[in-house]
Amino acid sequence: DAKTTQPPSMDCAEGRAANLPCNHSTISGNEYVYWYRQIHSQGPQYIIHGLKNNETNEMASLIITEDRKSSTLILPHATLRDTAVYYCIVRLLQGAQKLVFGQGTRLTINP
Amino acid sequence: NAGVTQTPKFQVLKTGQSMTLQCAQDMNHNSMYWYRQDPGMGLRLIYYSASEGTTDKGEVPNGYNVSRLNKREFSLRLESAAPSQTSVYFCASRDWTGTHLPKNIQYFGAGTRLSVL
Numbered sequence: 727d728a729k730t731t732q733p734p735s736m737d738c739a740e741g742r743a744a745n746l747p748c749n750h751s752t753i754s755g756n757e758y759v760y761w762y763r764q765i766h767s768q769g770p771q772y773i774i775h776g777l778k779n780n781e782t783n784e785m786a787s788l789i790i791t792e793d794r795k796s797s798t799l800i801l802p803h804a805t806l807r808d809t810a811v812y813y814c815i816v817r818l819l820q821g822a823q824k825l826v827f828g829q830g831t832r833l834t835i836n837p
Numbered sequence: 838n839a840g841v842t843q844t845p846k847f848q849v850l851k852t853g854q855s856m857t858l859q860c861a862q863d864m865n866h867n868s869m870y871w872y873r874q875d876p877g878m879g880l881r882l883i884y885y886s887a888s889e890g891t892t893d894k895g896e897v898p899n900g901y902n903v904s905r906l907n908k909r910e911f912s913l914r915l916e917s918a919a920p921s922q923t924s925v926y927f928c929a930s931r932d933w934t935g936t937h938l939p940k941n942i943q944y945f946g947a948g949t950r951l952s953v954l
Contacts (some may be wrong), residue, residue, distance in 0.1 A: 759942075769841075769927050769945030770880070819941050824882035824895060825929075826869070 730814045735832045744801040746831050748814030757818055761789060762827070763810040770781045770813070773799065777815070804835045816832040839863055843928050843946035848919045850953045858913040858949050860928030868931035869911035870943065871895075871903060873924040880927065886911055918953045925950050 731749040738744040750759065762774040774781055774788045776797075781788045787800040801808055813830040844859045861932040862869065867888045872880040872895075882895030900922060902914045915922060929943040 760942075767925075767948070769948050770931075770943075772942045772944065774941070775940075780902075824872075824885070825880065825943055827879040829879075 730828055732812070732814055732828065732831045734829060735834070737834050738801075738804050738835055740806060740835050740837050741803055744808065744833060746799040746801075746812050746833065747796065747815075748799070749796045750814070750816045751776050753794050753816050757816050758814040759788065759797050760817060760825075761786070761788065761792075762813045762815065762825070763808075764813070764827075764830075765807075765810040770825075773812075776817065787833040797832055801824070804833075807831060809835045841928055841935045841944055841946035843929055843949050844872060845949060846947065846953070847950045850951065852919060852953060854918050855914065855916050856918065857915075858926055858928075858951075860912065860946060861910045862928075862930040863909065864930060864932065864942070864944065865908070866930035866932055866944075867915075868933075869905065870929040870931070871901075871911070871913045873897065874925050874927060883926075884915065884939075890926075890951070897924065902930070904913045908913075915951075918951075920953045 758775050758777050759771040762770045764770045774783055774786050776788045776790055788796045811830040811832050813827045859888045870885040871883040874880050881897045883897055883901050884895055884903040886892045889908045892903050904912045926949045928946045931941050932942045
């Protein structure tokens with residue numbers, strides 16, 4: 727699986743959009759970009775994933791650059807409950823069973 | 838639809854005691870996983886079951902055994918607990934389905950917090 731680089735921490739005001747960047751410059755053509763988050767003391771939670779097109783669901787939007795070397799997770803209207811560690815994971819659709827979580831970005835939503 | 842349910846939520850054991858952590862999913866997923874997470878660290882895979890009737894070792898299987906009882910249930914057993922097994926244990930199941938975009942998503946339970954004294 728390709729390595730990812732994320733800022734260790736970010737802050738965002740409640741109600742504003744939170745934009746979390748991820749660099750994955752060694753991504754291969756058949757690897758997907760996944761985002762998970764872990765709220766304190768809870769199990770990791772899937773947010774969104776994509777291959778090359780931008781994706782949106784009820785939780786977030788995922789913007790992947792045209793060269794696929796980086797992506798941004800967007801939480802459009804952050805709430806205090808979005809405070810968590812966010813993990814960007816690049817992996818093949820098939821094959822490896824385990825999820826490898828890096829250090830992630832600790833996002834703090836401030837009132 | 839409860840998703841992935843783990844029991845118990847908390848457990849304290851003495852060194853040498855045994856116990857079984859239970860996990861059940863109601864999403865009809867084929868694959869299930871057991872991870873452990875130590876303080877300030879990422880998840881490490883202990884065992885997984887790609888489908889009913891099969892189990893395989895992950896990266897940290899020593900000291901653990903698993904049973905895939907049926908499609909819904911995947912249990913983790915500590916035969917002789919050690920302080921090094923103090924951790925938070927997460928069970929997960931995997932969804933392969935998808936329409937316009939294939940999935941391969943793991944869904945996690947709330948965790949079992951285990952302390953071994």
